[in-house]
Amino acid sequence: MWNFSCDNGIFYGGKNLISVKIYAFIFSMWILILVGGGLMVIFIGPISFPVDIDPKITSVVKISLALFLIFIWVLILTKIKNWIFRSQLKS
Amino acid sequence: MQEQIIIAIIVSSIAFFSVYALTPIFIKALTSRNLTVKDVNKKGNVMIPRPGGIPIVIGLVAAEIALYLFFPISEILAVIIVSVLGFCVGLVDDRKVMGGWFKPLALAFCAAPILLLGAYDSNLSFPLFGSVQIPSLYLALVVFMIPITGNTINSIDVLNGVASGVVTIASFALAISLFIMQNYEIGIASLCLAFASLGFYKYHKFPSRIFPGDSGALVLGSTYGVIAIVGHVEVIAAIAILPAVINSFLFLTSVKKIVEHREIKNPVLHTDDFKLKTTDEKTAPITLVRLIVAKLPLSEKQIGTEIFKLSIFCGILAVITAFFMEVKI
Numbered sequence: 001m002w003n004f005s006c007d008n009g010i011f012y013g014g015k016n017l018i019s020v021k022i023y024a025f026i027f028s029m030w031i032l033i034l035v036g037g038g039l040m041v042i043f044i045g046p047i048s049f050p051v052d053i054d055p056k057i058t059s060v061v062k063i064s065l066a067l068f069l070i071f072i073w074v075l076i077l078t079k080i081k082n083w084i085f086r087s088q089l090k091s
Numbered sequence: 092m093q094e095q096i097i098i099a100i101i102v103s104s105i106a107f108f109s110v111y112a113l114t115p116i117f118i119k120a121l122t123s124r125n126l127t128v129k130d131v132n133k134k135g136n137v138m139i140p141r142p143g144g145i146p147i148v149i150g151l152v153a154a155e156i157a158l159y160l161f162f163p164i165s166e167i168l169a170v171i172i173v174s175v176l177g178f179c180v181g182l183v184d185d186r187k188v189m190g191g192w193f194k195p196l197a198l199a200f201c202a203a204p205i206l207l208l209g210a211y212d213s214n215l216s217f218p219l220f221g222s223v224q225i226p227s228l229y230l231a232l233v234v235f236m237i238p239i240t241g242n243t244i245n246s247i248d249v250l251n252g253v254a255s256g257v258v259t260i261a262s263f264a265l266a267i268s269l270f271i272m273q274n275y276e277i278g279i280a281s282l283c284l285a286f287a288s289l290g291f292y293k294y295h296k297f298p299s300r301i302f303p304g305d306s307g308a309l310v311l312g313s314t315y316g317v318i319a320i321v322g323h324v325e326v327i328a329a330i331a332i333l334p335a336v337i338n339s340f341l342f343l344t345s346v347k348k349i350v351e352h353r354e355i356k357n358p359v360l361h362t363d364d365f366k367l368k369t370t371d372e373k374t375a376p377i378t379l380v381r382l383i384v385a386k387l388p389l390s391e392k393q394i395g396t397e398i399f400k401l402s403i404f405c406g407i408l409a410v411i412t413a414f415f416m417e418v419k420i
Contacts, residue, residue, distance in 0.1 A: 022382060033326060
């Protein structure tokens, strides 16, 4: 049974606003996943070199770029985490 | 379609009722053999039988075998084998405390059947934008997926009912997503996981009568991971377990290394009325539970409810993502 009065979930009379921040963080992650996927498909996927270059080199370049994208993704997420949970992390 | 619905009902019933019926037997057997651990979040010396992985794996694998008899495809076979291997890794860790690197490495080897059976598609699909083909990167993803999902579920198994509850919600979301994407066979496999987990949740929920242990958490996590790969829904699967992913992310970015969970300082303390509150210890890791109780001490049951609400939210996002998979910009 949902209890919207005071003792459950994000509705602790505004006391437990941290829950709202967690939802915001999850939503940010979701958006980053959608955007990151788009970057992979639009920019990294179509990369190809002239036929005389070994396909393995193309693959290595794609993997390197994908890993770089994941690194950036984690970096942005860490920044968002620090920004959203700043007050909690300092305490 | 009607035939698939009947099969889904049959295998889901096998998964749910096997785990539901077997778990009390194992509770008695484990208790009589004194295979119990203290529930640290309860007042007094409350001892809970552990591990509960055996009834989970029996019910789950029985249902998956029944599914394989209806749909004899390599993907279902891969699910069965990886589930059993994940359980074995967990059982080793239940019996003997292994180092922090044991589980990730052992679970990486559990992905071998997926590769050997060729039960994967090297195209990585993303919502809205389509798919990208990077076969080498995808092979690495297959190897890493099982350790990630296994350890992620294991790391959230800190409160009564949370691991089984989160897997139940995420698996239902994954099953709905697979049905939306018209991948019915793997969708039914995901339903088996959801119902097996639900059957166990009945005894694992607050106040727990049994703990899943590493064997239970890893069989749930590794099965979830293999379904994500063979169902070709890796991104959706990651979204559906975002609360557990966030827990691991917060933990790893605060500890900055992979360690066995028994080695870490407890991020939460108990108040006099046995609610959980955040620790003042600066070096203790940041976890999802620590964030939830950052402002206000909460009871174990309240925290569990918070995590389930987050899981439902992520489940909804996962289903929305499944609809996005069908749309191309």
